[in-house]
Amino acid sequence: MxxxxxxxxxxxxxxxxxxxxxxxxxxxxxxxxxxxxxxxxxxxxxxxxxxxxxxxxxxxxxxxxxxxxxxxxxxxxxxxxxxxxxxxxxxxxxxxxxxxxxxxxxxxxxxxxxxxxxxxxxxxxxxxxxxxxxSVIHGFIYNRTAFEELGLEPPATEEEFFALLDRIKEDGSYIPMAMGTADQWEAATMGYQNIGPNYWKGEEGRKALIEGSASLTDEGWVAPFRQLARWKDYLGDGFEAQTYPDSQNLFTLGRAAIYPAGSWEIGVFGPQIDGAFEMGAFPPPVPAEGDTCHISDHTxxxxxxxxxxxxxxxxxxxxxxxxxxxxxxxxxxxxxxxxxxxxxxxxxxxPLAQEFVSWRESCEPTIRSTYQILSRGTPNLENETWNASANVVNGTETPEAAAERLQEGLASWYAPQQQ
Structure with a gap:
């Protein structure tokens, strides 16, 4: 060589x-x-x-x-x-x-x-x-085909929302809403953090909590728990043992009319439904007509x-x-x-993604209330909110008791809440 x-x-x-x-x-x-x-x-x-x-x-x-x-x-x-x-x-x-x-x-x-x-x-x-x-946006995805069959329209207010759920329940063809509490985070993320901003007024309420000028026992923070407590009657049998994938399946198989959602479900649901029915979406209904709409548009x-x-x-x-x-x-x-x-x-x-993002034009955006600063201590407010939300939906803890427990936990380590 x-x-x-x-x-x-x-x-x-x-x-x-x-x-x-x-x-x-x-x-x-x-x-x-x-x-x-x-x-x-x-x-x-x-x-x-x-x-x-x-x-x-x-x-x-x-x-x-x-x-x-x-x-x-x-x-x-x-x-x-x-x-x-x-x-x-x-x-x-x-x-x-x-x-x-x-x-x-x-x-x-x-x-x-x-x-x-x-x-x-x-x-x-x-x-x-x-x-x-x-970022993701919270709201409600619904079975548009089911709504058309039952002659239903998306609700704008809390009163219209529960009237809608009552009509679906009375008809009996569909479970009104697909959500379980077995995983806990689902009840908090798709429940409490979805509807809550309309009650605590989005960024105004979130920042007031951080500053210490508002408390988790104030009406704006207890009210969403009160609404969650009413959801129990519309979630179908055995929701306490229902996991997040179970909830997804109930909706995509056409068995539930409404799914409390994050926009991330759009890409998951589309292929699974594969044209079996059409989907629509509506933002969290406001407490009363004329109220400002707030949405969780979360980084x-x-x-x-x-x-x-x-x-x-x-x-x-x-x-x-x-x-x-x-x-x-x-x-x-x-x-x-x-x-x-x-x-x-x-x-x-x-088009469903376009529907979600269009709410930015008519609703005030905020992020999930527990994510910035307020979950740095022990007990962790984010994880405690998971548990509290599930308990309230299950009926094992009252809205007031849940709010009081969360407030006591936050105040135990967060100085602005100790004033």
Whole structure:
């Protein structure tokens, strides 16, 4: 073998080794287990086509278990490279513990407004630790075909809402509403946080609670529990043992007329229903005619970098792509109901998603009341609200007792509520 050929072979081997070293698999931790197929068939292939050296493994946990599972993995050093970030306090805690990396220097961060980034920043805004992906809007999805059969119209007020539920129940063809309490978070997220902003007046009430000028025992915070207590009669037999997937199935199989929802269900329900019936949506009914409409338009989901990832460079490449207009358009249309936070406008193709986002024109937006600042202590207000909401719907705790318990828990550690 000549010296030149030997050197060529050595060079070839070295280059081959370098190429192999660049082939990495990034694992994404997420609570979104119902969109696994979309990630596998749409989002991941789009990225991998332009980044041949990087593979993506989307590995979600069950929503109710995600926080505990993720924290355990991070503490044990076994978490994935990319961490799907809940907004505000839960992710801020991970950053403060050094488990999420500072992403302020990503070029793609320029594609997001200060408002979009605020859910994943330090209180002073000096560090941004997750790339914003989408917000979600709460409301009610209904079986439009069933409504037409029964001669029903979407309600505008609380009185009209319960009159509607009574008519559906009396007819007997459909369960009036599909919601269970077995998972607890469902009762809080699709129940309390859905209808609540109309009673505590959205951002006004949420900020008053943070400032300490309002209390969880005030009427605006107890009233949504009172409405939830009335839901019990409309949820069908055995709702206490009904899980989140059970509720989804009841609606998509055409057995329930109304589904208290987050807009994220749009992309899930469409393929499952597959034209069996038409869907419509209405915003949370206001307490009385003439009241201002408030909706939960919640900065919901972002993606961060595990500070302990051995593949940080590749992970940052993926995060730059997640912050791009290309991803924004792909994500918003692959997952209709997740509304892009990217500054580049996204034209949505799904009519039900267009219906949800149209409420921004007539309703005042807010975020979920427990997510910013108020769940930093123990007991955790977010998790306690899950339990309280489920108890109220089940009838095992009165609205007043639930509100009093939440207030006592918050005041036990949060100084502004100790005045």
């Amino acid at each position: 000549t010296r030149s050929l030997s050197l060529a072979l050595l060079a070839s081997t070295a280059l081959g080794g370098a190429a192999a070293a660049q082939d990495v698999t990034l694992t994404i931790e997420s609570w979104r287990n119902d969109d696994l197929q979309i990630w596998q068939e749409v989002i991941i292939p789009a990225f991998e086509a332009d980044h041949p050296g990087i593979r993506i493994n989307f590995a979600p946990s069950a929503p109710a278990e995600y926080n505990a599972v993720l924290n355990s993995k991070l503490d044990a050093g076994s978490a994935g490279d990319l961490i799907t970030c809940r907004p505000f306090d839960a992710s801020l805690e991970l950053f403060n513990k050094g488990q999420l990396a500072d992403l302020s220097d990503l070029a793609a961060m320029e594609n997001f407004s200060d408002v979009a980034k605020s859910a994943w920043q330090t209180d002073d805004g000096s560090a941004t630790f997750c790339v914003p992906m989408a 919901d989901i972002a993606l961060g970098l595990n500070a302990a990832s051995a593949n940080a460079e590749a992970a940052r490449s993926f995060l730059e792509w997640v912050g791009s207009p290309e991803f924004a358009t792909l994500y918003a249309n692959a997952l209709p109901g997740f509304f892009s936070l990217n500054a580049t406008p996204v034209e949505m193709e799904n």
